Amino acid sequence: MAHPFMFEPVIFITEIAFTIISAVLCFMIFSKTKESYNLTKHDGIKYFRDAFLLFGLSYILRFILELIFLSGETFEFIIPREMFAPLFILGVGYVSTLGLWYLIFSSIWKRFSKKSLMITGHATAIILSVASFFLHSHLIILYAQFILLIIGVILIFRTGTKTKKISQTKILYMLTSFLWLINLFIIDKQGPPRIFGMWGLWIKIFFQIVSIVVFFVIYNKISHWLK
Amino acid sequence: MNKKRDRLAVIYDILDIIRNHHNSMKLTPLLRSANLSSNSFSDYYTELISKELVKEIVDSDGHKYVTLTDKGFKYLEKYKLISGFIEEFEL
Numbered sequence: 664m665a666h667p668f669m670f671e672p673v674i675f676i677t678e679i680a681f682t683i684i685s686a687v688l689c690f691m692i693f694s695k696t697k698e699s700y701n702l703t704k705h706d707g708i709k710y711f712r713d714a715f716l717l718f719g720l721s722y723i724l725r726f727i728l729e730l731i732f733l734s735g736e737t738f739e740f741i742i743p744r745e746m747f748a749p750l751f752i753l754g755v756g757y758v759s760t761l762g763l764w765y766l767i768f769s770s771i772w773k774r775f776s777k778k779s780l781m782i783t784g785h786a787t788a789i790i791l792s793v794a795s796f797f798l799h800s801h802l803i804i805l806y807a808q809f810i811l812l813i814i815g816v817i818l819i820f821r822t823g824t825k826t827k828k829i830s831q832t833k834i835l836y837m838l839t840s841f842l843w844l845i846n847l848f849i850i851d852k853q854g855p856p857r858i859f860g861m862w863g864l865w866i867k868i869f870f871q872i873v874s875i876v877v878f879f880v881i882y883n884k885i886s887h888w889l890k
Numbered sequence: 891m892n893k894k895r896d897r898l899a900v901i902y903d904i905l906d907i908i909r910n911h912h913n914s915m916k917l918t919p920l921l922r923s924a925n926l927s928s929n930s931f932s933d934y935y936t937e938l939i940s941k942e943l944v945k946e947i948v949d950s951d952g953h954k955y956v957t958l959t960d961k962g963f964k965y966l967e968k969y970k971l972i973s974g975f976i977e978e979f980e981l
Contacts (some may be wrong), residue, residue: 705898710981711981833978884978885975888978890971
């Protein structure tokens with residue numbers, strides 16, 4: 664079936680730039696912490712760096728998923744959505760859920776056994792991704808991860824550290840997780856670009872810039888210690 | 891040494907003791923200086939060997955000594971920065 668050519672370069676360029684910058688920053692965080700992990704085998708460092716590796720992968724998968732959603736509407740070509748979308752929803756669901764868990768685990772790992780953390784993380788990620796795969800909806804991931812984020816915040820504040828005050832690091836963790844959910848929401852058809860029209864695009868770009876700033880701040884803080 | 895030391899600090903202290911003894915030390919004086927129970931020391935020592943932070947050398951008289959590896963020296967060099975990172979990120 665022929666589709667009219669409606670290429671929207673602003674959407675495509677901002678998306679690809681955002682994905683590349685976010686993924687590269689995540690992988691740089693992963694790489695920057697390699698030596699300290701190799702020297703210490705510290706579980707907290709392991710969860711922390713793995714979380715960013717998984718976030719980097721999540722942002723790449725999210726981009727591909729958005730391409731699938733946009734194809735046929737925005738581009739000349741059509742990626743068979745029915746065939747590929749559920750597969751990428753499965754991937755995004757598993758990788759990002761595990762990424763969120765690992766970020767939570769990096770703060771609370773001392774209070775729980777390694778085995779229980781692994782079972783919780785992987786089981787939740789599998790259940791969530793399989794459910795979203797069969798329901799053909801990435802919004803299932805979004806809702807479930809929102810609940811996960813609330814659980815994570817409670818866990819971090821109740822069991823994470825002795826101090827209950829909100830540190831800059833805790834804020835960065837929460838922002839990283841929250842912005843992931845926002846960025847997952849805005850690829851949806853019902854997301855800001857469709858609700859707010861042209862303003863939606865700017866809202867989307869705003870959150871993408873904030874996400875990049877958060878990743879950059881984290882990378883910068885790490886670089887301060889791990890030169 | 892502090893009474894309450896975390897795992898990374900204990901490892902640092904053991905490696906530091908070896909370094910301060912011209913990077914060559916017998917096990918018994920190391921155990922005494924490390925201020926750990928023998929069981930606990932044994933666990934840490936196994937960990938240090940398995941992580942290749944230290945290695946054992948035997949001299950011509952058959953005496954066994956412990957010495958730091960390059961990785962062990964690197965650990966000593968980076969410890970304070972890594973501890974700072976762990977503390978800052980609440981890991």
